[in-house]
Amino acid sequence: MPSDVGDTDDEVKLGDTSHFVDVDGSKSPAALGVLRGVIVVVGLVGLWEVVRLILRVDPLTMPSVASLWLKLMTRDINGDLFIFFLLKNMLVTGGGSVAGLCLGAFLGVVCGLLIAEKDLIRRSLLPLIVIAQTVPIVAIAPAVVLFFGVGTLSKAVVAAFLTFFPSAITTARGIQSVPGETIELMQTYNASSWAILIAVKLPYALPLIFVGLETSAAFSVVGAIVAELPFGSRNGLGVVILSSWQFYTIEPQSLYCTVLATCALGGIIVSFIRLAARLALGGRQNYF
Amino acid sequence: MEVGAQIRASGVSKVFPSQGGDLLAVDNVDLTIPAGQFVSIIGPSGCGKSTLLRMFADLESPSSGTIELGGISAAEARKARKYSFVFQAPTLLPWKSVLRNTALPLKILGVAKSERVSVAQEMLALVGLSGFEDRLPWQLSGGMQQRVSIARALTVRPPILLMDEPFGALDEITRDKMNQELLTLRKSQAQTVIFITHSISEAVFLSDRVIVMSARPGRIIADLLISLGSERTASVRLRPEFSECIKMIRGKLVDAYDSTKKSDLKPA
Numbered sequence A: 001m002p003s004d005v006g007d008t009d010d011e012v013k014l015g016d017t018s019h020f021v022d023v024d025g026s027k028s029p030a031a032l033g034v035l036r037g038v039i040v041v042v043g044l045v046g047l048w049e050v051v052r053l054i055l056r057v058d059p060l061t062m063p064s065v066a067s068l069w070l071k072l073m074t075r076d077i078n079g080d081l082f083i084f085f086l087l088k089n090m091l092v093t094g095g096g097s098v099a100g101l102c103l104g105a106f107l108g109v110v111c112g113l114l115i116a117e118k119d120l121i122r123r124s125l126l127p128l129i130v131i132a133q134t135v136p137i138v139a140i141a142p143a144v145v146l147f148f149g150v151g152t153l154s155k156a157v158v159a160a161f162l163t164f165f166p167s168a169i170t171t172a173r174g175i176q177s178v179p180g181e182t183i184e185l186m187q188t189y190n191a192s193s194w195a196i197l198i199a200v201k202l203p204y205a206l207p208l209i210f211v212g213l214e215t216s217a218a219f220s221v222v223g224a225i226v227a228e229l230p231f232g233s234r235n236g237l238g239v240v241i242l243s244s245w246q247f248y249t250i251e252p253q254s255l256y257c258t259v260l261a262t263c264a265l266g267g268i269i270v271s272f273i274r275l276a277a278r279l280a281l282g283g284r285q286n287y288f
Numbered sequence B: 001m002e003v004g005a006q007i008r009a010s011g012v013s014k015v016f017p018s019q020g021g022d023l024l025a026v027d028n029v030d031l032t033i034p035a036g037q038f039v040s041i042i043g044p045s046g047c048g049k050s051t052l053l054r055m056f057a058d059l060e061s062p063s064s065g066t067i068e069l070g071g072i073s074a075a076e077a078r079k080a081r082k083y084s085f086v087f088q089a090p091t092l093l094p095w096k097s098v099l100r101n102t103a104l105p106l107k108i109l110g111v112a113k114s115e116r117v118s119v120a121q122e123m124l125a126l127v128g129l130s131g132f133e134d135r136l137p138w139q140l141s142g143g144m145q146q147r148v149s150i151a152r153a154l155t156v157r158p159p160i161l162l163m164d165e166p167f168g169a170l171d172e173i174t175r176d177k178m179n180q181e182l183l184t185l186r187k188s189q190a191q192t193v194i195f196i197t198h199s200i201s202e203a204v205f206l207s208d209r210v211i212v213m214s215a216r217p218g219r220i221i222a223d224l225l226i227s228l229g230s231e232r233t234a235s236v237r238l239r240p241e242f243s244e245c246i247k248m249i250r251g252k253l254v255d256a257y258d259s260t261k262k263s264d265l266k267p268a
Helices: A021-025 A027-054 A065-072 A082-117 A119-132 A139-150 A152-175 A180-187 A193-226 A235-248 A253-281 B047-054 B074-079 B098-109 B113-125 B140-154 B172-185 B200-206 B234-238 B240-265
Strands: B007-016 B023-033 B037-044 B062-070 B083-085 B159-163 B192-197 B211-212 B220-225
Touching: A027 A065, A065 A082, A065 A193, A065 A235, A065 A253, A082 A152, A082 A193, A082 A235, A082 A253, A082 B211, A119 A152, A119 B211, A139 A152, A139 A193, A139 B037, A139 B074, A180 A193, A180 B023, A180 B074, A193 A253, A193 B211, B023 B047, B023 B220, B037 B047, B037 B159, B037 B200, B047 B159, B047 B192, B062 B074, B083 B140, B098 B140, B098 B234, B113 B140, B140 B172, B192 B200, B192 B211, B200 B234, B200 B240, B220 B240
Parallel strands: B037 B192, B037 B211, B083 B159, B159 B192
Antiparallel strands: B007 B023, B007 B062, B211 B220
């Protein structure tokens, strides 16, 4: 059995075709992973507190971890805990992020395919896509909200705008990374270009496409939040951030808690992408 | 016993357009290979021998001249799967098992799964890889990977095998072993084989006939029949005739390399 810790040890045993099931089923590395996570969190909290105390940082700039916890446990006028309030808003923002991620990733993968396969599209579309990346999304968010209204659609559109690029580029790169001889081999079998795409190019590109999706997943949360910043939104982490800005000098804990909630949301979406990658690729990371 | 097919090239030339003017890679090659013959083509690097092979496979098209495989054009032969091509790299799909890699050509052909599996298993047994069906390519050594690629080439039972330096990346001991296995394989498979190589001893050991090509532009400068008999084992390498063949081909190759130098000295 692999003696390594955590998720790096998905080594395929010789002759074992069901390797990924085996890896997911082994309990002790998972437990070690949790332990490692706890150690990292405790370490970060400790570092934060040590820096705060040694440098005597103003609590308005660096509130104590304990005060953040207390803030999470406070109740509003309706008697709801702040942590549940955050969770509710996480769900709202998360819906927009995931919708945008799906939309952006789908368009990105399709566009990446076209970029890799069609010279004309690569030459005409790629410069446009790259330049579009420099558009400050915060600046045009109001226009998007005006056009698509306050709600999931706007969030999805902005998130899709941010997630499109990594998905498209990694797909194109992945497809271009197929060895020329492998394509020629398929041609000697008289395989159609469609068969070559399905049987060779897409599977070759898959690990890289998942790298793009992971990057995109984090961007999608940023996109959804940006779409909540302009006028009109009532719910979502972006709205909570806006109101926390207003009260920052009185109570910085609210903003820090919201930022932590944002990180948690991004982490959850990235984990799902990783899970999907593991299911789709099995132990393939080993030989790429 | 698989039956071979005749290969014919008449007046075949290949010109690659390039910035400094057109590059003549293959110059007016006439070649007839009877069915079932094992022919090695040897020559200096960049002499166009791979280009010639790729034209037989319809991976390049000749600038002039005609190519026939078993009486039909190279393009038709490719569509009719008259040949299998073995590359220098094993070119296996890294995520597919040995069995699935071997069965790939049949899958593209649309052969039913049960038949695919049985043919692939048969061919893997031929190259001595029974029991390795479920392995993934990275779990095999370079020599074993190349054997998988040869098994894969045999699954469509092609009358012609085109091999582009298939053992070029292997160490010498493994290469000798693979050469021996290839000959053993040919006892049950009588394909016509064109085999590109850099190694003189490999060419002599394997072939019924060795063709020496000059430096660019590639022309046939020698065409030698190797009469070492059909029973060839490691001891053949120790026979005086074997050394004679090697010496003769080495002489021709030295001439070929000298012509490279002269053409390099000429102003472009």
